[in-house]
Amino acid sequence: MFQVLVAEDEVWIRDAIAEMIDRLAPQFNVVGEVGSGEEAWNFIQEHWPSIVVTDIMMPHRNGLWLSEQIHRMSLPIVTMIVSGYDNFQYAKQAMRYGITEYLLKPLEEEELHDALKRSVQKLEGMAELHEGVHKIQHFIDRLPDMDRQTLNAEVQALLAYIYRLKSGAPGARKSQLALLSAKWNEMFRAVDQEHTFLPFTEEDEQGVRKYFADLADAWLLRYPQFANQSVKASIKKVCDYINVHYFENFSLTRLADMSHLSVSYFSTLFKKTTGQTCLNYINGVRIQKAKELLHEPDLKIYEIADMVGYTSLPYFNRMFKQIVAVTPIEYRKRLGL
Structure with missing residues (x-):
């Protein structure tokens, strides 16, 4: 299975791309969805996906910046550019970063599938x-x-x-x-x-x-010993904050700033303390809260998704199934609701 990160700031487009890729399961699996180049780079540093499908124009570092970082560090990742701009200058710059797949919006499912399938040999070599x-x-x-x-x-x-x-x-x-x-x-x-x-x-x-x-x-x-209680306390403080404010829009940078730590150090200490990455921890808390809310028959599933911090219903459904192994609708049916 090849793990895919989708980086796109327009939620409905990101959902559409993720759903297109999911139809190629189990060979390809979307493991992350982010809305900026900075978030994508932080995700890569923790999770190391096989493929990055990225838009060109995004806030907080664009897709070309992201592609340049991947190329500069010679990371074993296949990068695919998706752009609404039919601009040869972008394509030319992308080629300098070793990118051979430059897809134009509106993206056709068959075109994306063909690009992914063309990448298999390269991925196997990596x-x-x-x-x-x-x-x-x-x-x-x-x-x-x-x-x-x-x-x-x-x-x-x-x-x-x-x-x-x-x-x-x-x-x-x-x-x-x-x-x-x-x-x-x-x-x-x-x-x-x-x-x-x-x-x-x-x-x-x-x-x-x-x-x-x-x-x-x-x-x-x-190196100051990890046993330093102030370090442990700072990670616990972040966990406590997430447990209460799980519905907020988090970024790794924001949470690291709360601990007065760099993103890389915070990620390492968070994983060591909790046994999982920060993103997985956040999703775990949100889905647990969603399971509790699904016991309330008057609440619509899209309302529950919004209440636990997911602005996208399709993304909520994907995360729920990934963690619980069934969809929210199926989970409710098992409760007899």
Whole structure:
């Protein structure tokens, strides 16, 4: 199964694209829907989808900016541009970022399906690299937990995996090493404002291993222990806020600001504290509240969706089925209502 992120600020278009993709299940599955380039980039950094279908014109960073970030970091993600602007300049810029699928609105379902199917071979060729980014994310998520012995062992195991990569993509190994370096330095900056980013420029394996050994030593020397109660308290404060204000429009940036943490550090600590990503936690709380409201026969399903924070009924239905395994209508029938 290939996981798809849809980035589009117009809700009805986003719903339509997601529903088109869902009709190709189980091969393709929509795992996220966002309304801005910034939200899309934050989602990618946590969930690492296989495909991003993005509009060009969006608030808070547009689709070309998002495509450039994916291309600059050589991420194993297929990006598809959807645009209402029949403008060759956009297409030309998109091609510079390695994008071959440039789809015009109004989007035809057959055209989107064909583009997704054309991407399968490329996606299969990226499978090993995609597994690599998940291993890197898992390593970063566990950084606050590791003592010296564990950290050194994990670093060596991760480097061994990267050096065993068989992918024929140019610079595949170097891009994975650079991603590990970037995300680790980003975490470092989050916990130590004085940290100077250590640029990754090494070419030979010995130099690479020394670079990451030095980074590990510096991390162990400076990282404040996760047992710090103020950090735990800040995550609990956010959880308590979500539990009460679940109907509000959340963004990862806003919640991280509430904790006075960077987005990357907040995401890592939130996952460590709760056992799930922030987005999954929010959806879990909302759907639980929706299940309670579905016991009220006088409430329409679209009213319940709005009451728990979903402005889009189709998106609510998809999230509900994803979490509960049945649709809201089916859930109500099982209650005998």
